Amino acid sequence: MQSELRKKLLDAFSNNQEEFLSGQALADLVGCSRTAVWKHIEELRKEGFELEAVRRKGYKIIKTPERVTADEIRLGLKTEFMGRHIHSEDVVDSTQKVAQRHVFEGAPEGTVLIAEEQLSGRGRMDRKWHSPKYTGIWMSVILRPNLPPAKAPQLTLITAVAVVQAIEEMTGLTPEIKWPNDILLNGKKVTGILTEMQADADRIQAIIIGIGINVNQQEEDYPEELQPIATSLAIEYGKKLERAELIKVLLVKLEKLYSIYLDQGFYPIKLLWESYAISIGKNITARTITGSISGRALGITDDGVLMIEDSNGTIHHVYSADIELEK
Amino acid sequence: MQSELRKKLLDAFSNNQEEFLSGQALADLVGCSRTAVWKHIEELRKEGFELEAVRRKGYKIIKTPERVTADEIRLGLKTEFMGRHIHSEDVVDSTQKVAQRHVFEGAPEGTVLIAEEQLSGRGRMDRKWHSPKYTGIWMSVILRPNLPPAKAPQLTLITAVAVVQAIEEMTGLTPEIKWPNDILLNGKKVTGILTEMQADADRIQAIIIGIGINVNQQEEDYPEELQPIATSLAIEYGKKLERAELIKVLLVKLEKLYSIYLDQGFYPIKLLWESYAISIGKNITARTITGSISGRALGITDDGVLMIEDSNGTIHHVYSADIELEK
The missing domain is CATH 2.30.30.100 (SH3 type barrels.)
Structure with a gap:
């Protein structure tokens, strides 16, 4: 219930971004007491939100936290189901492991897990994925398509297209896709995608898509052996990006492509994917x-x-x- | 370590089934103290084993327990890896759920979970599977083939052949297979198989094969709505079977067929499967x-x-x- 109230509170701020909202107005919009509103506003401050409070006018969010929180992603998120259940943690083994536990407990389609740091993030074939604190996007998305397991690789390709489109929208840069799951800028890896599933022999129960995006690392943040092969959006774009914004744009793109896929099949996705693929024809x-x-x-x-x-x-x-x- | 000793002790009894073994002989064979041998023999008695102890001669197992225990299955099990790690429980939600936790913790190929009773056993498409106490075999087998997820249905078919062969060997009855995963005697269901997996998009991490065999139920043990569609080996064969024996025979058959499959592919299995299949040509x-x-x-x-x-x-x-x- 707490997090339902929090969601409604953030929705109220999202829908009135230029205005001040009074404690009473917020209480009415959210459907709780003014005391509850004050309590939640205090918690948002603890998470790193900055709120301007003006007598007789009310509250306005003026700055979101450096840490990416679930609440910050909820603020203004324009999706139907993708990321509507979102859990953020500070340090985890890997968001995939956390997501597996959520799947076990019945998490619905579109559930998203994010973390600031992964101690044992991994990529395909159990390869280590370097995921240091406060610099990247380390997330897992839970989907529950009613499909046979053989279709799972298509979800990797859909996600790759969504990531490319989100990076394009945020930076104007156009990354290239290296089959099946690497996204490159200037030939260096900026994103990895790992698709895992739990399934019956003939039917997927849940797909867990792990997405690692190097966002704000500087070159010196990488171990020497990674410098020739890894890059970040900040390095290629020349300035830092708001990670929460990128996540929100990505969730919108992913929801749209996934819906097209469920409606119309893989063909339209394939055309998009091939338009970004580096290897085709080579x-x-x-x-x-x-x-x-x-x-x-x-x-x-x-x-x-x-x-x-x-x-x-x-x-x-x-x-x-x-x-x-x-x- | 405890269970390693227990395994060696049971191997010693298996290899000398007609003879009495002295405390010292057992201690030598197992590589522990005589005190440790006595302790383990006491525990076997608690599990329901009956041992004859004769002065100056030693111990001999004369009766195994009504309950099926991991130890009883270890006794004389003729496999390389199938069932070499085995866990038995009294009551579980479902052996598949328990197996999922073992997979999570890295259980090796061939790990087997058995339970006397499942509170929420299920079949394909989340259908309920009736699994009352002391009458059936409710088990899950963990395999880790290096295969793409699309091959998982083949494991269901391999298991179906193994179950048919095990029932044939134990009873002389020849069950029929209804695609993909039902095993029938006289047109009534005697076994269900549920294959689940955890996988990357392109590679299986673990397959969990759930096998439910109706063994010693009598007709009156079934709810009325199940009587026209379900049967048991005891009903069809006319007498009760040793469940532990059937499990051991099944593990041997499964290991053999699975090894053939990994070596030679699905074709030889397919021929066997089709020879038992009820629906082909109809x-x-x-x-x-x-x-x-x-x-x-x-x-x-x-x-x-x-x-x-x-x-x-x-x-x-x-x-x-x-x-x-x-x-």
């Missing part, structure tokens, strides 16, 4: 667990499978691999 | 979430997908459905 080498395949990347199938034509003209379907572009 | 109706398809069941693909030819000659591939045989 010569690549794909390293799979059973060996390497080299050839020209033709594109992806309607199921999100990568097609590579080798020098004999044989077309290989690749479900899982690391790819490398030939220079 | 006219059936498949109810899917998007509608019904009626026609002749042609068989399954190498991926375990059901093929149905309708009256226009169109072949439909069915991934998930309930099927009904036309009379």
Whole structure:
């Protein structure tokens, strides 16, 4: 109930951003006592919100906290269900692990977990993901599409398109996608996506999409071995970004693309994905667990499978691999 | 460490079933003190084992408990890895839920969970599964094949073949398989299989196969609404079976078929599965979430997908459905 009140309070501020709102007006909008309003305003201050309070006029939010909080994301979030349940934590093992527990307890579609720091963030194939404090977006999104497990890779591709569109909208930069789940700026990794699921043999119970975005790191924040391969939005864009804004834009894009996908299938997403994909039409080498395949990347199938034509003209379907572009 | 000692002790009894073993001989075989041997023998008695103790000769197991315990299954289990880690509980929500927690904590391939009673056992599509105390086998098996999620349905089919073979060996009865996961005797359900997984988009992390076998129920044990559709091995075979024996035979069959599958792929399993399948070549109706398809069941693909030819000659591939045989 507490967090329901908090949501309504933030909605009230979101809908009246230029105005002062009196304690009574807030109490009426939220449907609680003025005492409850004061209590929640105090808690927002503790979270790092700055509120201007003017006698006879009321309250106005003038600054949101440096830390990204669930409340800050709720403030002005323009989605139907994506991120409407959101949990923020300071330090976690990984947001994927936290999300798994939420799935276990029945968290609804669109639930989002964010954390300031991950102690053991990981990427595909259990690779470590560097996720230091206050600089990036480390989040997990829970979806519950009624689909067979074989469709799960499509959700990775949808998310990649959503991240690219969100970065485009916030910075004007256009990142490139490296199949299946890397997003690059100037050839360096700025985002990784890890899609996990719990499923019956024939039906997905829950998909957990992990998204790691390097936002405000400076070059010196990276360990030396990562500097040639990793970058951040701040490095490429030249200035820092409001992480909460980026999350909100991303949730809007993701909700829209996911809804299109459920309505119309993968084809429209595929067209968007291919327009951002770096590897299509190029010569690549794909390293799979059973060996390497080299050839020209033709594109992806309607199921999100990568097609590579080798020098004999044989077309290989690749479900899982690391790819490398030939220079 | 305790359970390692217990395993060795039971192995010692398994390997010398006709002989008495002295406290000293057991201590030597297990590699512990005679005091430790005595302590473990006392615990076996508490679990319901009966041991004959003869002065100057030693101990011999003469009766295993009514309750099925992990120790009883370890006694004489002839597998490499299947069931080598086994946990038995009295009452659980469902063995699948318990198995999920074990997967979370990194349980190795072949880990088995059994329970005497499930309070909320379930089948496919969240349907309730009736699993009363001391009468059936309610178990979950954890496997970790390095395969894409789309292959998970094959594990259901492998398990179905293993269950059929185990029932055949124990009773001489030959059950029929109704695609994808029901095992029938005289047209009534005797076993259900539920395959769940945790996976990355392109790789299975863990498969949890839930197996419910109606073993020693009598007809009056079933609620009236289940009597026309459910049966037990005891009802069909005419006498009760040792549940622990059946579990051991099943684990041996499952390990063998799973190893063949990993070595040689699905094709040899498919041949076995089709030889037991009731629906192949018959006219059936498949109810899917998007509608019904009626026609002749042609068989399954190498991926375990059901093929149905309708009256226009169109072949439909069915991934998930309930099927009904036309009379």
